[in-house]
Amino acid sequence: MIVFFNICILLFANIDKERQLTIGYEVASDTQGIYELLYSEEAFEEGNINVASEKYKDISIEQIISYKIPTATRYIRLDLGNSPAKINIKNVKMKYFWYTENLTEKIFINNLEIKDIDSINLEDNDISILSIGSDPYILYKIDEASILEINKVDDSISYMFKILICILITSLGIVFYKTIPSIKSLSIELMNNKKLIWTLARNDFKTKYAGSYLGIIWAFIQPIVTVLVYWFVFQVGFKAAPVEEFPFVLWLIAGMVPWFFFNDAIMNATNSLIEYNYLVKKVVFKISVLPIVKIISALFVHLFFICFLMIMFIGYGYMPNIYFVQTLYYSLCIFALVLGISYMTSAIIIFLKDLGQIITIFLQVGMWMTPILWDFSIIPETYQWIFKLNPMYYIVEGYRDSLINQVWFWERYNQTIYFWGVTISLFIVGTVMFKRLKPHFADVL
Structure with a gap:
């Protein structure tokens, strides 16, 4: 019976769960402000956008900003404060358990849209930005290669979770038998x-x-x-x-x-x-x-x-x-x-x-x-x-x-x-x- 349950769990159990990945970066600016991350599973349209926010407090001092978002996210928008400023961001990383990817260069080169930004430059993993409006942002679509890697990690986690359940069932079965x-x-x-x-x-x-x-x-x-x-x-x-x-x-x-x-x-x-x-x-x-x-x-x-x-x-x-x-x-x-x-x-x-x-x-x-x-x-x-x-x-x-x-x-x-x-x-x-x-x-x- 224990073997039967374990086989059923490994082959048929669906333990998919809404997990979250982390988007984070380091920022230094000459102005305080609210730094938001807007995210969506589809192209940005009114009604399907979610928002996570952090406050940048200490002027000119480097601060780590991070957000938790669902793994199903495909579009992200970095909102860089709410007033004109000189901003430096670096090490824009996407993390999901043991998988980590640096998105700094990708966001700079492959962004879909920028707004209220006068100049933007990339040098040694640092993006220097001069914003000129009240709603500066960079819009980026997570590429298919990154999604594939996240899905691989997700599959591994689900399989590991199944193995742990099987171990638990087997252990309980042995104790119960004795x-x-x-x-x-x-x-x-x-x-x-x-x-x-x-x-x-x-x-x-x-x-x-x-x-x-x-x-x-x-x-x-x-x-x-x-x-x-x-x-x-x-x-x-x-x-x-x-x-x-x-x-x-x-x-x-x-x-x-x-x-x-x-x-x-x-x-x-x-x-x-x-x-x-x-x-x-x-x-x-x-x-x-x-x-x-x-x-x-x-x-x-x-x-x-x-x-x-x-x-x-x-x-x-x-x-x-x-x-x-x-x-x-x-x-x-x-x-x-x-x-x-x-x-x-x-x-x-x-x-x-x-x-x-x-x-x-x-x-x-x-x-x-x-x-x-x-x-x-x-x-x-x-x-x-x-x-x-x-x-x-x-x-x-x-x-x-x-x-x-x-x-x-x-x-x-x-x-x-x-x-x-x-x-x-x-x-x-x-x-x-x-x-x-x-x-x-x-x-x-």
Whole structure:
């Protein structure tokens, strides 16, 4: 099966991605100004032009100007400030991973058009320019030889990415094969005790608030109050604007609902063996069901909030569509992620009580490291990959894709592969750890 999947990936998988290349140069001028790069996939026409800009600040001091543009770009226009000036540019380079090309001479000789430039001269890779208007620029078409080289690099990167996926799948397959006995026995225990799991989960949910006047209503009040507090602070207090022209409160709650489930499930599942220690000490009881009991108990509240989400969206005039169904998939993602983590944490906390405090701190930091209260687009592209390593990024953005952006999860194939790779790895490690420590639980408790 592993060989079959690897062959399919190598031969048929399409992992083309909108990647970016860099256009950069060194500039020195006797006047400050805004240096823009206009770019397009086709001949420049109004409506198909994109703009990237940098500011030249220090007069007569050499400054590196660079722009990120899509690899599909064919036409570029260097806008050299916005007032008459003496300008010197050199080392106009186009970079794409390991491919680098110096465009200085090509731009000087093969440019399609220049404007508001009195004189332009090339000497030793330096272009000296005397601009005379408010919109001096040089228009250049990237030649076919450069495009061919970029495509070769792109093909190499795609193939390397496929190889890495194959290595990941093979590694997971080998680990999975070696841990099949532990996983198989755990799966059998869960399947054979599904009625017990359901009964315990339902009772756990009911008894959690037993004795209070409002009972299980408290399970819903606290998250709602939390959402209202954050909404008041950010929208009323800080005057947060709509995110991508979407009401802020809907954008906010779409990110907070999955985090509530993750936070509640991971904390309760971690302490499940300690809370039910009287069952752990019974020889005949299958204690492997306890973490999943706590997760299902938290799931009841989560399903309520999914319905609450839909009501809020309807109230704002956004009617449910087929993408809303995808929230159930992302709920499954949280369930699987928490289950893998909780088998580790519930086993370790018995021997290391400090783990509970560590997880609390981790969750506090994790909430702010996940784009729940802030828009991910504010992070510079250079550092975005670091935040994407967080599995909850995939889930939070997935809820917004389902409710707001209308994007299917398979359209984000690279993040989906990464998430399930991490989740399956955590589940394998958690299962093995739980099984090995299990014989010592009763003695320590």
